[in-house]
Amino acid sequence: MKKMAIRSLILLLFLSLACSKPKDGNIPNSPTISELLNSPSSIVLGNNVLNLEGYFYRDFMPPTQPNGSPLIAICRVIDSSGAALNDSIELTKFYMIYQNQLWKSDYTDLRWIEPNGIEGVARNGPKWGPDVFVDVVCEFRSKGTLYRLLAKEQEIEATY
Numbered sequence: 183m184k185k186m187a188i189r190s191l192i193l194l195l196f197l198s199l200a201c202s203k204p205k206d207g208n209i210p211n212s213p214t215i216s217e218l219l220n221s222p223s224s225i226v227l228g229n230n231v232l233n234l235e236g237y238f239y240r241d242f243m244p245p246t247q248p249n250g251s252p253l254i255a256i257c258r259v260i261d262s263s264g265a266a267l268n269d270s271i272e273l274t275k276f277y278m279i280y281q282n283q284l285w286k287s288d289y290t291d292l293r294w295i296e297p298n299g300i301e302g303v304a305r306n307g308p309k310w311g312p313d314v315f316v317d318v319v320c321e322f323r324s325k326g327t328l329y330r331l332l333a334k335e336q337e338i339e340a341t342y
Contacts, residue, residue, distance in 0.1 A: 212286070213277070213330075215279055215282065215284055218277050218279060218284075218317075218319045218330065218332070219279065219317060219332065221319050221330035221331060221332035222330075222331065222332065223331070223332050223333065223334070224262070224331070225329055225331060227268070227324060227329070228268060229265055230261040230263075230265055230267055230268065231261060231262045231263060232259055232260070232261060232262075232267075232329075232331060233259075233260055233261075233262045233331070233333075234257060234258070234259060234260075234318065234319075234320050234331040234332065234333040235257070235258045235260055235333070236255060236256055236257045236258065236318055236333060236336055237255075237256045237339070238253065238254070238255045238256070238278070238316065238318070238336055238337070238338045238339065239253075239254055239312070239338065239339040239340060239341055240252070240253055240254070240309065240311060240312055240338065240339075240340055240341075241254070241340075241341050242312075242340050242341060242342050243341055243342060249309060250309065250312075250340070252305070252306045252307050252308065252309060253278075253285070253306075253307025253308055253309065253310060253311070253338065254303065254304070254305055254307065255276055255278060255287070255303065255304040255305075255307060255318070256301060256302075256303050257273070257276060257289075257301065257302050257303075257304070257318065257320045258295060258299050258300070258301045259271065259273065259299060259300050259320055259322060259331060260295070260298055260299035261298040261299065263298075264297075264298050265297075265298060266297040266298060267294075267297070267298055267299060267300060268324065269294075270324050270325050271300055271322055271323070271324045272322060272323045272324070273289050273292055273300060273302040273320060273321075273322045274288075274289075274321045274322055274323055274328075275287070275288065275289075275320075275321035276288070276289060276302065276304040276318075276319075276320060276321070277318070277319040277320075277321070278307065278316050278317070278318050278319075279316060279317040279318075279319075280308075280310045280314065280316045283308070283310075285307050285308050285310075287304035287305075287306075287307065288304070289302035289303060289304055290303050290304065290305050291303040300322075302320070310338055311337075311338030311339075311340070312337075312338050312339055312340035313337070313338070313339075313340070314337070314338050315335045315336065315337055315338075316335075316336050316337075316338060317332065317333070317334050317335070317336070318332070318333045318336050319331065319332050319333075320333075
C-alpha cells in the first residue's frame with residue numbers, strides 16, 4: 183500500500199512539473215523575433231504560390247478613445263496567380279514586429295476570399311503608429327504542417 187502511495191505522489195509531482203508554466207512567462211515553442219523575420223515572403227504549396235497582404239490601422243474617428251483605438255490587423259493569404267486555394271488552410275497566429283517589440287495574437291474573424299484567399303482579423307493590438315512601418319507574419323497550417331509568411335515594411339494607417 184505504501185509503495186502505491188509513493189508511486190502516486192511521484193506521478194502527481196511529475197505531472198505538475200510537466201504542466202507548469204515556465205517562470206519567465208514565455209510560452210514553450212513560441213518563435214523569437216529573429217525566427218519570425220526569417221520567414222519566407224512567399225510559399226509554394228501544391229499548385230499555389232502564397233503571399234501575404236494586409237491592412238493595418240488604428241481608428242481615431244469619434245467616438246473612439248482619446249488616443250485612438252488599439253491596432254486592428256487584417257491579413258490575407260492569397261495565391262498570387264489567382265488560382266483557387268486548397269480549403270485545408272487554417273490561419274492560426276498573427277505576429278507584428280515594431281522595432282524590437284512583438285505583438286502576438288489569435289485571429290478573431292476568419293473568412294474565405296473567393297476563389298484565391300483566406301482572411302483573418304486580429305484586434306486589440308498595441309497603440310503603435312499610425313504612420314510607422316512594421317513587419318508582419320501570418321502563421322497557418324495546411325494538412326497538418328505549420329507555415330509562416332512574412333510581409334516586411336507594412337504601414338500602420340489611421341482612419342479619421
